[in-house]
Structures are given as C-alpha cells and as structure tokens.
Amino acid sequence: QVQLQESGPGLVKPSETLSLTCAVSGYSISSGYYWGWIRQPPGKGLEWIGSIYHSGSTFYNPSLRSRVTISVDTSNYQFSLKLTSVTAADTAVYYCARHSGLSGGWNDAFNIWGQGTMITVSS
C-alpha cells in the first residue's frame, strides 16, 4: 500500500531554513495525485502549508507563501518542503500527505498521511 515517511532535522535555529523530505513508497509520484504538507503546532489544530503535482505545479497557503517552497523529485519518489526564516511559531509536527483525488484538482481532502515529524525552532 501507499506509505509516506517524513524526514527532517528535528531542531532548527531561528532565522534558518527548515528542510523536510517526504519519501513515498508503494506508488509512483509521477503517476498522478497531488501531494501536500500540513503542520500542527503542539496541542493545536491543522494548517495546510501547500501542495504540489507531479508536474511541479505548486499551490501554497498565502499566509506562508513568501517563505515556502515545495518541490518534487519523481525519480527518487519524494517531495520536499523548505520554509525560510523560521521562528518559534513554526514549531510543529509536520505531516506530508497525499490528496485523495476526489475533486480531480488540488483543492481536495487528504486520505493518506505520513506519521509526522516534530520540528522545534530554538537556539
């Protein structure tokens, strides 16, 4: 079955760039679907960060757009997130997820999620 696994540094210093990768197994990204990043601050709710199609088309949350870059590497079955100029407010569990394909577009629900990776921003 399709599985997603996030990987990242765990700890990032303020003002630096957070880089995360989501490894996809059981499915070839180049075959379709949109792929997204969602985060969840400790004890809080879910915030969509952005999504990407296998072609490289990206869609970002306007609240983070100026700091976010999502890219895809179909040959290595993974997609990535970069978030620049991080602050303590970016401390969260970061999830990668696959869109469900229900709507036919990127405005969609998420039916497959990674386990998440905790990122702490602190000096």
Place this chain on the structure above:
Amino acid sequence: DIVMTQSPDSLAVSLGERATINCKSSQNVLYSSNNKNYLAWYQQKPGQPPKMLIYWASTRQSGVPDRFSGSGSGTDFTLTITSLQADDVAVYYCQQYYYNVLTFGQGTKVEIK
C-alpha cells in the same frame, strides 16, 4: 480564508451513547454544478496522524465503521457517532476543500464520560 468553526470544543459521552459534532463554514462549500459539499471529517488519536473518515460531507471512507455518519449541506455540517466506543476517543476535525486555501476546523475532543 474560509473559517471552519467546530462546536463544541470538547464533549464527554457515555459508552454506547451518541456523540454529535458540528462544523460551520464561513462560506458555502456546496458546488452547485455537481451538488457536492466539499467537506471532509478526520479522526486524530494521540500521537497519530489524522485519518479521513468522511468525504463529500456524508460518504464514509472504506473501512470506517457505520456508526460514523456525516450530514449537512452548504455551511452547516454534523458528524455523528452513534453508540460511542472506547476506540473513538480522539480529536475530530472538519476540513473544507472547496476554496483555494484548504482549511480545517479547530478540532473537537471526544472523551468517555
């Protein structure tokens, strides 16, 4: 952005009783062209990622027990858990996928009374 507001923030229900969670969207999420509500429900247990339960406001994801049901249209939606089980203790989120910015409700925590 479309604001999704859930109520209550938390509720405690006896085993075997009904749990009802409401979700209100600040704008309509019913697409008139296909008569579908772009609304999903998720369950999140501690230390786990969210799990999609319901999509199109009322369609259960494969494998989801039929004690979970979704209803509503337009801006007002409900997730109902009939006959609450111990395994249903979790936080539940609604999400709209109609608009360009995907947004979630703040979550409703369901506990056993």
